[in-house]
Amino acid sequence: MKTKITTLILVFASTVFATLPGCEKEREDNELLISSFGEDESHHRTENCMNCHYSEGNADGWFTVAGTALGGNQITVELFDHAMRPIKVLEVDDIYNFYTTESVDFSGGLRVGVRNQNGTIEMMEDKIYYGACNQCHGHTTSTISVD
Secondary structure, eight states: OHHHHHHHHHHHHHHHHHSSTOOOOOOOOOOBBBOOOOOOOOOTTTSSSSGGGSSTTSSSSSEEEEEEEESSSSOOEEEOOOOOEEEEEEEEOOTTTEEEOOOOOOOBEEEEEOOOOTTTTEEEOOOSEEEGGGGGGGTTTTOEEEO
């Protein structure tokens, strides 16, 4: 009898916690999401996208790189390997967010540049080893902005 009661309590608790916001079960697949010029479906500009967009988060898509770049139209965020070869170019959407769920290899660190519509690129001094750009930018580091 004690075993049945314990089992019922565990089943009930699992059901309750699985339905609370932010406590959804881990999804089995990752939706392909990539920012692009002209889109306006993103949200929460300047917040850390990866607070929700990760494998156990409560938002669609598990971002590998995401953030906000303020400025004009046609801005791109570009990732470069150790030899300064471009490995990923992300278009900034109309909300000024950029993101991708595509795989990115950060081993050895990557250089990042933000290019404006005139082709001028501003490079970060330091390499990055993960893609949660707004974890620092807009909080402990200035917001990414190009003119």
